[in-house]
Amino acid sequence: MKDLIEKIKELVHTLNRHRNAYYNLEAPSISDKEYDRLFDELKQLEEETGFVLSSSPTQTVGYKPVSELKKVKLETPLLSLDKTKQIEELLSFLGKHTALIMLKLDGLTVELDYEGGRLIRACTRGNGITGEDITHNIPALKNVPLTIPYKKKLRLTGEALIYKDDFERLKLTLADSIGKPYRNARNLSSGSVRCLSPETCSKRQVHFLAFKVLEGLDGNPNYRDSKNHRLYQLYKLGFGICPYFVSADASYTLTDLQKDIERLLLHAEQNEIPIDGIVVSYDSISYSESCGRTGRFYKDGLAYKFEDETFETILRKIEWTPTRSGALAPVAVFDTVEMDGCEVSRATLHNLTFIKELELVPGCRILVSKRNMIIPHVEENLDRGAYQDITPPACPCCGGKTRIYSRLSQDGRLIETLHCDNPDCESRLLQNFVHFVSRKAMNIQGLSSATLEKFLENGWLKSFEDIYHLGQHKEEILQMDGFGETSYQNLIKAIQSSRHTTFVRYVVAMDIPLIGRTISQLLDTHFAGSLDAFEHAALNNYDFTQIEGIGNKSSYSMHNWFAEESNIKLWKKLQNEMTFEERKDENRMKKETIFTGKTIVATGVLENFTRNEINTTIMELGGKPGSSVSRKTDFLIVGKKAGGKLKKAQELGIMILSEDEFLKLKNNV
Ligand SMILES: NC(=O)c1ccc[n+]([C@@H]2O[C@H](COP(=O)([O-])OP(=O)(O)OC[C@H]3O[C@@H](n4cnc5c(N)ncnc54)[C@H](O)[C@@H]3O)[C@@H](O)[C@H]2O)c1
Ligand SMILES: [Zn+2]
Structure with missing residues (x-):
């Protein structure tokens, strides 16, 4: 029991630290998924032990605001929402009541107060009791009326949000409170609405969508008891309203609910609305009030959060596969799970940082999913806390020393990767050859990775040119397992026909970092298929970013590559082995x-x-x-x-x- 209580205290402490980072700094230190998992763990422990701290996030809303903004006491407490991941639970919550099925908007909750037809105050939810005054920023929001024809007191809540396409543009140029790029639209809308300067806020494309009337608009006695009706009145006053459906009462089935949810999600997708679930709440205001509340939420509503389906399995080992660049790519090997009808037992772990952040070690229970229903992905480690560094000190392929490199990711995070620096690392060399003969490069069929490996072992392949002189080893090749006269002739034929090639294939075959088919095609068009013109440009510091579709990094990479003596030698010499196809007719293209x-x-x-x-x-x-x-x-x-x-x-x-x-x-x- 004592251990459990210690665990509860620890979880409360950890979650509160994360809440502060999330609500006050808009710079979350963990993912929402992970936060929700810890939250659920805490909730369960509290239920098991009956021990609940007053500062527990299960009892409180948001987090104590610490900004320089003026604090305001909220007239009606603004609470969070209870949540479920089961749609059946959502349906049974509705029971026979008419309800609003709404999008759960992913922004910052804001209350707007009007008196005499004028906006007099706007504030955030804060910790549910004390909010922050953000009236100064309301004129900077895109669609909030400052005056309205309704003259009585009106108080409403809704979400200040940034549409997803706006966010994609904005995030390229902005940094959060700790100098990192914003990870999601929620953090940016929160940061914008809570900033001190309206000029800053006005550049952020923040919109407001209302989801509840707290006071007012109750004139019509026939409709006095309906949230739906009040929202409709708001809409008529010119407010943006959170999209929703009204459930038909008694006969509403699971299928109806599913369909309504799907329609709402489609609407959100098509209109770039940031959401993180669905909210249902009873339409009747009097019934809603009779439901009461907890410290954290009103009982008349429930949020439905969805997630990629995950599968639990056990991580058995981490394999490190050398790549052509010399990076060692980590792959998780786990007990086979069946996902969408496919058996899956491996998933990439991306880099060292990914492994460290998930604290992965062989033997731990992990959750895997198929992201976008295609790529297996390790989502979570269920047995954190046992991490120990298991990065191999030596390359599993050549035994050479490994080295850790750090770089900044696009979103400004430090990413560590493991490398084998040995340029002669067998496997690296093999990967180079595999790439060179691949379909998108020189397209030499019949040179499988296994055959290349044997040729390398025999010392017949030191550089790419050697491929074109394999005839020297005819007798020896014919002695090899699996090679007869026919397969030998086929191989030579494939090699010969690959000699007639194109600008694009040749450039791809060179394997200049970041320069794949797409960029090679751009270069082909730009330099009219002339390898010489391209070479000249590269050697004379030509700014390749002038070509649409080529960025700084790729341009830099080409200069770098051509600055290397051995690369130029290869580039020139290999051309002697080949003839180049005329470029396809421009007009045809x-x-x-x-x-x-x-x-x-x-x-x-x-x-x-x-x-x-x-x-x-x-x-x-x-x-x-x-x-x-x-x-x-x-x-x-x-x-x-x-x-x-x-x-x-x-x-x-x-x-x-x-x-x-x-x-x-x-x-x-
Ligand atoms: N990553 C982190 O470190 C971290 C920290 C704290 C919280 N969080 C995230 O925040 C969540 C908890 O935050 P929360 O309490 O702000 O809220 P919540 O996500 O549980 O949602 C409740 C809020 O949703 C809003 N809302 C949006 N659309 C609505 C609608 N149509 N009707 C009614 N309300 C609507 C309301 O403001 C309400 O207060 C966690 O589940 C977690 O995902 C993450
Ligand atoms: Zn190596």
Whole structure:
């Protein structure tokens, strides 16, 4: 028991620290998911032991505000919401009552007070009892009326928020209170509304959507008892209203509820509204009041939060695979779980920082999910606290010393990666060759990774050129397991035909960091297919960012690569082994097609294309490949086992093409 109480105290302390970072600094120190998990753990321990601290986050709202803003005592306490992850629970909460099914807006709760038709005060929720005065920033909000025709006292609450597309633009140039980029729109809206200067706030595109009338608009006796009716009056006064449905009473089924929720979510998606769930609350005001409250929430409402489905399994080991750049890529190997009909036992762990933050060690229980229903991802470690550094001191491939590199990620965080610096690391060399012969580079079929490995072991491949002189080793190759005269001839044929190649393939084959197919294609167009012109530019400090689609980092990378003597040697010498195809007719490339300028997304398993290939094909047709379906998508190409994206495209009325239909259209172009 004593241990449990200690654990409770510790959790309260930790959660309060996170609450301060979240509510006062707008710089969360952990993810919401992790916060919610700790919160639920605390709640359960409190229930088990009956021991509850007054400062527990399960009993209180928000966090004590410590800003320089003036503090105000709220006339009606503004509380948080109880939450569930089960839709069935939501339905049984509704029972036979008419209710509002609303979007749960992800911003900052704000109360607005009007008297005599004028806005007299605006404040934040703070800790539910004491809020902060933000009246000075209201004129900087985009859609809040300062005067209204309704003259009686009116108090309402709603959410100050930043639309998702606005946030994507804003986040590129802004930093939070501790100098880091904002991670999400909620933190930025909160930071903006709570800042001291209206000029700053007005640049942030903050909007206000109301979700509840606290006082006023109760004139019509027929409707006096309906939240829905009061919100409708607000709407008529010119306020933006949080989107919602009203549930039909008694006969409302689980399917109805699911459909309404789906419609709401689609609406949010199409209109870039930031949300983190659904809120239901009883329509009847008198009934709502009779439900009462706890220290943390009113009992007339319930929030429904959804998450990617996660699966529990056990982490068995972390493998480190050398990559071409010399980085060692960590991969989690865990007990097989079945997700969406596929067996999964591996997931990338990205880098050292990811492992450290999750405190991963073999043997711990982990939660894995499929992000966007495709890529396996380790979401959580259920057995934190046993972390010990298990980074291999030596490269698992060559035994050379490993080294840790630090770099800043795009959002300003320090990321550590593990590297093997040995340029002759066998596996690294092998990866280089694998890349060189791959389909998007020199496209030499018949040179599998296993064959390359054997050739390397025999010392026949020291540099890429050696591939073109493998004939010297004919007799020895014929002696190898799995090689006969036919397969040998096929190999030589494939090598010979790869000698006739293109600018794009050649540049891709060089493996200049960050320069893949897309950028190579841009360079091909810009330098009219001339390798010499490109080389000249690179050696003369040409600013490649002048080419649309090429950024600073890529430009820098090309200069760097050409600054290396051995690279130039390779670049020049290898060209002697090859002939280069004339560039495709410009006009043919530029011809308008039905795909020109269109955003095209592919989903499901395609028979004729890998993901890279379909994207390249889309670009060649003049289109823009997209990764998710939104109202901006023009076409969806569907392969086998298409799921969520197909459904969404159907709902949005987006043109859907089977793979065959796409191929036909493409061939007609
Ligand atoms: N990452 C962190 O460190 C950290 C710290 C603290 C809190 N949090 C996050 O915040 C959550 C708890 O915060 P909370 O108490 O502010 O709120 P909550 O997310 O549980 O939601 C309650 C609030 O939602 C708002 N809301 C939005 N739309 C609404 C609607 N249509 N109707 C009614 N209310 C609506 C209301 O302001 C209400 O106060 C946690 O679950 C966690 O996800 C994260
Ligand atoms: Zn190595």
